[in-house]
Amino acid sequence: DDTVARIAAGEVVERPASAVKELVENSLDADASTIDVTVDAGGTELVRVADDGRGMSEADVRAAVREHTTSKIDGLDDIESGVTTLGFRGEALHTIGSVSRLTIRSRPQDGDDAGTELVYEGGEVESVEPAGCPAGTTVEVADLFYNTPARRKFLKTTATEFAHVNRIVTRYALANPDVAVSLTHDGREVFSTTGQGDLQAAVLAVYGREVAAAMIPVEADGDELPPGPLEGVSGLVSHPETNRASREYLATYVNDRAVTADAVREGIMGAYGTQLGSDRYPFVVLFHDAPGEAVDVNVHPRKREVRFDDDDAVRRQVDAAVESALLDHGL
Numbered sequence: 001d002d003t004v005a006r007i008a009a010g011e012v013v014e015r016p017a018s019a020v021k022e023l024v025e026n027s028l029d030a031d032a033s034t035i036d037v038t039v040d041a042g043g044t045e046l047v048r049v050a051d052d053g054r055g056m057s058e059a060d061v062r063a064a065v066r067e068h069t070t071s072k073i074d075g076l077d078d079i080e081s082g083v084t085t086l087g088f089r090g091e092a093l094h095t096i097g098s099v100s101r102l103t104i105r106s107r108p109q110d111g112d113d114a115g116t117e118l119v120y121e122g123g124e125v126e127s128v129e130p131a132g133c134p135a136g137t138t139v140e141v142a143d144l145f146y147n148t149p150a151r152r153k154f155l156k157t158t159a160t161e162f163a164h165v166n167r168i169v170t171r172y173a174l175a176n177p178d179v180a181v182s183l184t185h186d187g188r189e190v191f192s193t194t195g196q197g198d199l200q201a202a203v204l205a206v207y208g209r210e211v212a213a214a215m216i217p218v219e220a221d222g223d224e225l226p227p228g229p230l231e232g233v234s235g236l237v238s239h240p241e242t243n244r245a246s247r248e249y250l251a252t253y254v255n256d257r258a259v260t261a262d263a264v265r266e267g268i269m270g271a272y273g274t275q276l277g278s279d280r281y282p283f284v285v286l287f288h289d290a291p292g293e294a295v296d297v298n299v300h301p302r303k304r305e306v307r308f309d310d311d312d313a314v315r316r317q318v319d320a321a322v323e324s325a326l327l328d329h330g331l
């Protein structure tokens with residue numbers, strides 16, 4: 001029933017940034033090499049994600065907005081063995097579409113199918129028509145929460161909503177330097193990565209020259225780390241002189257998922273010691289590898305917070321990895 005769907009939608013879609021996250025994950029799952037994210041008014045008026053991924057046939061587009069349909073899971077076995085694709089619940093498009101005006105335009109890369117445009121409003125398919133469009137998929141989410149005024153009232157200012165969007169797109173752009181990711185807000189391009197560079201190039205595109213120039217590589221394999229669950233720590237951390245008064249620039253990943261973890265943050269901050277002022281944080285893009293069973297992802301699924309079976313050991317491992325990188329630079 002509609003009401004149930006709208007309530008459920010609130011759990012998945014909290015704000016425009018949640019829609020951005022689901023759409024970008026779908027584009028990555030579709031093996032896109034270009035992902036263009038466009039938002040208006042912080043995403044409250046419009047979120048558009050355009051990709052050059054696999055694309056969908058008309059039947060695929062129709063199926064994509066149906067409840068609990070996903071092309072990414074075969075059965076329970078997949079869940080238990082750990083899914084490799086980012087999305088697996090098969091409900092994002094359906095739920096986003098129940099609280100917005102959703103338009104999907106898509107054309108498959110393979111074959112000579114025409115494109116399809118499907119319009120979905122408040123949980124109903126309004127129209128499905130052939131459309132001329134490039135191979136790949138464009139999803140537009142307009143007027144988020146137009147039919148749930150109570151939830152719309154909870155949205156913050158344009159600046160705050162855009163900050164959430166920016167943080168999400170930044171995380172994905174940094175984790176996927178081989179994908180060209182762009183972000184445009186109210187007609188102004190905020191950043192775009194080339195999709196042809198390494199992590200350093202992605203940092204340059206996203207944060208600019210000053211920050212990119214301050215980055216120090218971190219590279220520690222399991223045997224170089226103190227004992228603990230982490231099998232590797234790698235990425236970039238900034239010289240302590242380049243810092244900000246916000247944790248927002250700590251982009252941390254566990255097994256390539258953008259997550260936060262207290263142990264990781266404390267390890268990073270411990271490595272800098274007193275080199276940062278109080279309430280100052282470095283720029284960090286740091287990837288952590290750990291066996292799946294050492295990571296508890298159910299702490300706060302929506303906020304993407306994880307814990308480890310041995311948080312103390314992880315803190316020591318991250319501290320050691322970052323400290324040795326800083327030491328190599330005489331810090």
Ligand code: ADP
Binds near residue numbers: 054055090137
């Ligand atoms: P999930 O990602 O969990 O499967 P979604 O509701 O996000 O569920 O998407 C439903 C389905 O629509 C996906 O399984 C996929 O087959 C298709 N789909 C969604 N977005 C795209 C895209 N950008 N490119 C190709 N297929 C897509």
Ligand code: MG
Binds near residue numbers: 090
């Ligand atoms: Mg999805």
